[in-house]
Amino acid sequence: MSAVERVPWPALPTDARGAVERHLTGPYTVREMATYNSGVAVLLEFADGARVFVKGVPEGHDQVAQLDGEERVNGFLPLSCPRLLFRLKAAGWDFLGFSGLAGEWADFGPGSTDLPAVASMLSEVGDCDVTGLRLPSLWESYRQWCDPADEVLFQGSTLLHRDPTASNFVVSEGRAHLVDWAWPSIGPAWVDAFIWAFRLVVDGGQEPHEALRWASRVSGWKSATPAALRVFSQAEARSWAQSVEEAPGDEVVVALATAAEKWASRWA
Template sequence: MPGLAARLETVGNGRFFLKAVPLDSPARDLYLREAEANSALGGDAIAPLMLWWSVSHGWVVMVFEYVEGREADLSPGSSDLPEVTALLRRLASLTVWPDAPPVARNMGALRDKAGALLAGRTGGEHRKLCRTVLERFDQDSVAGDRLVHYDLSPGNLRISGGGLKVLDWSFACAGADWLDPALLLPRFIEAGHTPAQAEALMTALPAWRGAPADGVTGLAVLWTLFREYKAMHGPEELRSARRRAADAGRAWIEYRAA
């Protein structure tokens, strides 16, 4: 994310985390959304506690408790997996704040990038499969009244002494309760699970068991094509990471289509 991120250390050895962005930044609305989402979470231990936020002097500023820790390990056999799946169960019960944007607003970017790739003549059977899946995808299937983080990844899952915390709620929105498990699932594949193993991890979640099959597969296609596009056209330093993510998404799509 653009903007300022800083660790503040006080005279009394206190530590805090500060995020800020100018009001004329393209990321302003994402910072405002993060502030609203954290306000809605209140003191819920699922996220670092936001201690203060303000819009003044040309800046959006947020101050959080400082969380020592590490990224969650999603690889097969990791001791973090039970905590991550418990987190997904907890996320499915969170309610949104008034006027939270619907998930469809977030998905516009996915649809735009997917459309750009599918309009081309390259890609072979993979592109053909993606087109077929999206023809059956009903965007209404992702709508709902749950608070969806929408951007779960190991980097936003922080293991600390206080348990697992979810960081960076900039894309939080209202949507179906199965969305966060579906959006995180390719990261399990990227971490070394087979698609079958990754889906098996989700079977303990009631939200996942109730998810519409065509909705999950359609979302997998949009997620994957977005990362394929970014691997081709995004910042050079991020392309290899996005290519790995896209490869995981492709493996999941092929598994679900088999």
């Protein structure tokens, strides 16, 4: 998937900003948000305390597929996840607008008081009723890095976020809110917990045994098997290795690929 150039909110075409503003309630201030996946990502804050998060990419960009996925899944998510307020296209841009959140990104470090709330949020997602929701299966996303015989290990009927990083949880008043549903999938119940464990090590500097202890608090974890963890971790490592080939100068991607290879070796 090709990268999208970041554009500050004031640099957008006037007609694009105007189309968004027609969905807003009045004057606002702009906070630019860090993200890899959007050309525009801003939190618009209003005098009454209301917030709207807007993300967008140029029309026709291959990352429009991520906006499609977020739009499709939103109505099936727990109520603690931001609600989709609008989808619009204007002046060559494609936007999503969500209810904004007050809070801070989760702390994944040892002893963090955010971790119980994150585990609870992942369990809540795993319990979502996805009847009627059409999303790619996990196998569709990982088959290129697996043996065909491994398909059975990727089967399941649970809603997956697939990117439970520290910056995708906003914590407020003791509750974690899971955001940025760019890659929703359907698959085994243990997957998000396992990826979270990896991110606890990478983002939070936790020891692997502590990370897995936290993962075990997510309800879907109990269905994990050693064979599934081995195959999935190897597929993740191969996918990150491919990302390095596509973006060899990206230090973040290189570091994640190295960490993923080390994580996979633990399950070999």
